[in-house]
Amino acid sequence: MTASEAENTIAIIGMSGRFPGASHMGQYWDNLKHGRETITFFTDDMLRESGIAEEKLRSPNYVKASPLLDGIDKFDYQFFGMSKREADLLDPQHRLLLMCAWEALEDAGYVAESYQGLVSLFAGCGFNSYLVNEILPRRDELSEEELQMVLQANSNDYGSTRISYKLNLRGTSVTIQTACSTSLVAVHYACQSLLMYQSDLALAGGASIRVPQQEGYMYQEGGIFSPDGHCRAFDAKAQGTLFGSGAGIVALKRLEDALADRDHIYALILGSAVNNDGAAKVGYTAPSIEGQRRVVAEALMMAGAEPQTIDYIEAHGTGTALGDPIEIAALQEAFGETGEDSARQRCAIGSVKTNIGHLNAAAGIAGLIKTTLMLHHRQIPPSLHYEDSNPAIDFTASHFYVNTALRDWPASDHPRRAGVSSFGIGGTNAHLILQEAPIPAECAAGCRKEQREQALLLSARTASALGSMEDALDRYFRHHPDASMDKVAYTLQVGRKAFPYRYAAISGRDGSLQVIGRGIASKDKASIIFMFPGQGSQYLNMTAGLYEQIPLFRSWADKCIAVLNGSMRTEISQAMFRTNGAGEPQTLEQTAIAQPLLFIVEYALARCLMDWGLRPSAMIGHSLGEYVAACLAGVIRLEEALAIIVLRGAVMQQSPAGGMMAVSSSYEQIRSLADEAVYLSAVNSPDSCTVAGEREAIADLAARLESGGIGHKLLPVSHAFHSPFMEPAAEQFERLLRQYELSAPSIPFISNVSGDYISEAQARSAAYWSAHMREPVNFGGGVSTLMRSFGDDAIWLEVGPGRGLAQLVRQRDDELRKVHAINLMRHGKEEESDVAALWKGLAQCWLSGADIHWKHTHDGQPGRVPLPAYPFEGTRCWFGDRRESQASAGHEESAAPVGAGHGRLEDERAHLSTMYVPPADGLQENLVEIWEQVLGVRPIGIKDNFFELGGHSLMATQLISRVRNLLPDIDIKLERIFKYPTIEEIAEQLELQMIEHLAGNDQR
Helix, strand or coil, X not given: CCHHHHHCCEEEEEEEEEECCECCHHHHHHHHHCCCCCCEECCHHHHHHCCCCHHHHHCCCEECEECCCCCCCEECCCCCCCCHHHHHHCCHHHHHHHHHHHHHXXXXXXXXXXCCCCEEEEEEECCCHHHHHHHHHHHHHCCHHHHHHHXXXXXXXXXXXXXXXXXXXXXXXXXXXCHHHHHHHHHHXXXXXXXXXXXXXXXXXXXECCCCCCCCEECCCCCCECCCCCCCCCECCCCCECECCEEEEEEEEEHHHHHHCCCCCCEEEEEEEEEECCCCCCCCCCCCHHHHHHHHHHHHHHHCCCHHHCCEEECCCCCCCCHHHHHXXXXXXXXXXXXXXXXXXXXXXXXXXXXXXXXXXXXXXXXXXXXXXXXXXCEECCCCCCCCECCCCCHHHCCEEECCCCEECCCCCCCCEEEEEEECCCCEEEEEEEEECCXXXXXXXXXXXXXXXXXXXXXXXXXXXXXXXXXXXXXXXXXXXXXXXXXXHHHHHHCCCCCCXXXXXXXXXXXXXXXXXXXXXXXXXXXXXXXXXXXXXXXXXXXXXHHHHCHHHHHHHHHHHHXXXXXXXXXXXXXXXXXXXXXXXXXXXXXXXXXXXHHHHHHHHHHHHHHCCCCCCEEEECCCHHHHHHHHCCCCCHHHHHXXXXXXXXXXXXXCECEEEEECCCHHHHHHHCCCCEEXXXXXXXXXXXXXXXXXXXXXXXXXXHHHCCCEEECCCCECXXXXXXXXXXXXXXHHHCCCCCCCCCCCEECCCCCCECCHHHHCCHXXXXXXXXXXECHHHHHHHHHHHHCCCEXXXXXXCCCHHHHHHHCCCECCECCEEEECCCCCCCCCCHHHHHHHHHHHHHHCCCCCCHHHXXXXXXXXXXXXXXXXXXXXXXXXXXXXHHHCCCCCCCCEECCCCCCCCCCCCCCCCCCCCCCCCHHHHHXXXXXXXXXXXXXXXXXXXXXXXXXXXXXXHHHHHHHHHHCCCCCCCCHHHHHCCCHHHHHXXXXXXXXXXXXXXXXX
């Protein structure tokens, strides 16, 4: 394909559909390739239950068959922010399209809310039999306000725009209405929108639902209906079709964009055309050879495709005695003379209506999705019920033959191509030319890139939905053992919306999964606190894996290393990035090497985190770590910070040798065990300290602690830091530091000296940094300060090697406080990879509610893959149930994923951020009753938010009207609901107005 051809080509990157006998794409394809007819044939008892009269049942012309769609009454209204009342009134066609639109975007790997381009929608629905057969017969049950809602909820005018509103689609939003060809015409206009750059991603499709479904139809000779419930397209016995329910939507992008974004491409649309028959036919409802010929010929021309390169036609194929011969005649004329014998019967033809019946407005999308799946799987499924050709069709003299068995679609001298037709009553015709998807670049190269560890993320609105998602992902991996974990992780991270209930796992290089945990993210954005460890936590080759596999980390580390002089640069690189295990561990005990090394590791990692969206609200360092905080806060520029760290390390290296030890006890408890050569070096927590002093004295103290059963650990350091041993070095350091200009901090961080936030004067003072070198580190005090500031809402990240600081913070965890302290690097003795440790830490942040820019954690774009869709938890939403639901005080039946045979209990209040609080007085009780009537939700508490319950402006109008009927003397304005959206608040406002009203009457 040339560059100019690619510019005019559309990629199908996502699909979703519900068809008779198929609740998802996998089931649909399985039915098609195995030649299953998914028409339901009813018993008389089944039809009696539906209210069919005995007279009809006895009629020989009553055909007891229909293509049924499971779950048309089920809808996850809470997922889409609706109230139960609104969902009950909403046309099931609109509900189904809304779910399919969501799933098509998910299948494509995109979230509309975060997509940078314009997402458009072109869709249409069939005749609204739900309104006619369910709502209008009970219209006396509707209030005036509800009648307005019925108009919006059941008019096809609002079908597309409601979806655009619910999914935040900001491109074109158009309803298409061309009868049977509606959904394929919608795809045509979506393609045009993309080619004219009016959209960057487009959704297109349609839905049709018959209500009631469980009923047959009357056959009339010469009519469009089949006499036996079977559609026999192109067969001699063909006498008609039968109508059913279904829906489908495809997600489309320009091919050049899809390739650049490494989207998963199912198939290509090379060209399309739409026209109308005009008056050139025997009647308004009749088909036209000329109209159909023109639309096929134009689509071939737009695609730049010769007829002989088309291997398959998905026909309109209604199985009528008149329509089938006209369709074949039009195709034959569009394809031209057969000429040589090799051109005869070389193009397969079929009709999905033989499987699922005629889906009216969704018929075209059903055929398009079928053909797309054929190109994707490189197989041609059978067209059913064909034995002998319609006597008015001479296939032997045509290009075409009816394919009656599953067969492979072999490669030839041209790409696999197909045409798809859909013709509407009234004469609007559509035809699309499809081609197989290009082979992805990595597959064409014939090699598979080695996979690294990845974070796999799932989230849902409810705990039960999350459990279903875990099960679905497990099934996916069982069926796709060779799945690219890079692509799976990228799709889950970038192509799925993050909901409160969350699950995370880490995939190993061998494909194994390690579950990290589950969590409930807070609705409020969590504060991030960076913690930077000091000397003693370093180990050989730390972050070698990050340097090798994370380009962003390597870039920041290289920027730091480039500032160092030649010999220091070499030593740091050898200590930090030797991946072969070679090196001298004792080198890391040298302060002059250890301190610049730790600074670089922590600074580079912190900059990665900030680039990935984890920006700190505050920071705290332990000893050297405070310099990393100061640099990130802008107190010291990076180049100067590294020079200062080298100077600091050098003067400290010249100090008298000494040792340090971490102790699992307060200093006060062990002071009597230490001699005069041991000093308090750090207060880590109320029950943990670090001591420093002469090595012999430290060793003696260690022996005493061992005898007393007190935990302790000697630190791998060469000197007694933060003690009087540092006095000479501190004086020299202060003199050297005066040559640098220090700035005020732009991000708050804690002073190790005071245990409180550092002041501007301290941050800019050389004397402060000198004192910082010799005074004990008050890390424990600093943690207390931060906890007072941020409470339980903070996420504490240890940005550096080891586990020490996070563990110190976790010690503050008790029944009154939940602390989220997370490590991002492995311990030096752990065999876990650096990358796995980092992803595990980031996953834990995400579980706690952090907003991470996962896209930036990847080297380029690994690509997207189709993954299991969100498991909607459908509740029965049916207007005819209103009387029963009101009589039973609103108890809902169990909910299950739509179309599933089992489910979990649905919690009406699961999505609310408030606990149930009952009304406390008569006014609140009356308001609760009004809210429950308007919203159709029970029980409603006085602290529940009207808009969280699914309310909107039209419902607010209804609510105000009923409140005014309750309190005719009080004039409450609509805007009060927006300002005071809870019953408790509104009741308080009403009470104030009643007091003012009574006071006014008293004065009169």
